[in-house]
Amino acid sequence: MLHMITDVLWTLEDTIRLGGGMQMPARATIVRLSKGGQSGESKLVLHSPLAIDDETARGIARLGKVEWIVAPNCMHHLFLKGACERWPNARVLGAPGLERKLGEGVRFEALPSEGPLFDGEMAVRRIDGAPSLAEHVFFHPGSRTLVVSDLVFNVHAAPGFSLPLFLRIVSAWKKLAQSRVWRLLVKDRAAAAQSAEDVLRWDFDRLVMAHGDVVEANAREELATALTWMRHLPSPPLSARTTG
Template sequence: MTALRAGRGFALVSPTRIDDELADALTAEGPVKWLIAPNLFHHLHIGEARRRFPKALLLAPRGLAKKRPDLTVDHALEDGLPGELAEHVTHVPLQGADRIREHVLFDRASGTLVATDLVFNVTKPEGLVTKLILSLVGANGCLAQSRSWRLFTSDGARFRESLAAVLELPIRRLVMAHGEVVEEHAHDLLRQALGFAAPPAALTAGVI
């Protein structure tokens, strides 16, 4: 789960289980105004989060309501972000991958990109099964895009255009659902992980 501050409130991206202590800590910092399911896979604890924060708006991709008829989606991510949230967060839909419908979010104040399943960064996988699965998808021990995206993507050209739009953002920090946060050289490392050529300056500086 990632908490993004927007004005006086917060957006929770991919909410996990929230106990009383965490709920109190969050509300002490400001109201939780938005709950975001950033793709069709990360929605397991959205219902629980909504019961915790009943006044929060639920934002999700079109198609989630079919998977989760128990949820009422207040705003489709395909329509952009609602007012106050859009003032602080940039939203990029990953076009051409309708099987997952992922939307990445960029916090302009901190330069943080929230890329839920776009890349993995499990640098120290634990257990043989985890290592095997990560090896099969090409993401064992490094920042990488899972080979599963080949199955998710139906229009490669549109998908690459979306990735190019993501890389136009001034990314300083990278957060994803699976793996460690990237605190340094986030933009160049993401560019490499997505298969885009690194700029000469980055290569010269030994960033990659």
């Protein structure tokens, strides 16, 4: 079922099953751009697609035409093939590295590391320094919304006990937080820190993530706090410091 956030922003929510009995709340995001196509039909961006049935597809069609399908990192690809089959004329953009998981099943254009996208109505920034994930985040100035996938979680409820236990272990349960798993994924702290600072320069007030509750206000300040580890580099060892 589609959920309207604003007149240009909708979400589709479901629960996906992961290993170890975990059931993760998940969200796809749909952004309607202000510039329509030649027919005047609104153009849509489908971010991180989930399983979409015929009824939901008809609801999406009432919003406009899916012009772009986005797989924003190397984990959010499970339902990409189904979305591409449903909208075969859409352009498919994916995180570099996904080709190793998708094989020949789905062809896509690699997302750029940064810059304007979707007729210039949105912008993208990759979180550098963690190539195995290749997380890309997106800014929609028209609604002052930042759209992320796994950069942060904000999960306050989940079925079963496996996911709550896991999120407690990685310090990301019942709060807006960055999973401690990032500390294993990041191989270049300086590059990751610069990416985070670049994202925080955008003027957003709403944060929509793939897993957890949407943050409707003061999102930039809350995200800055959630990204404290990523933004702050460790001090060099005492032996490496110079004295005056």
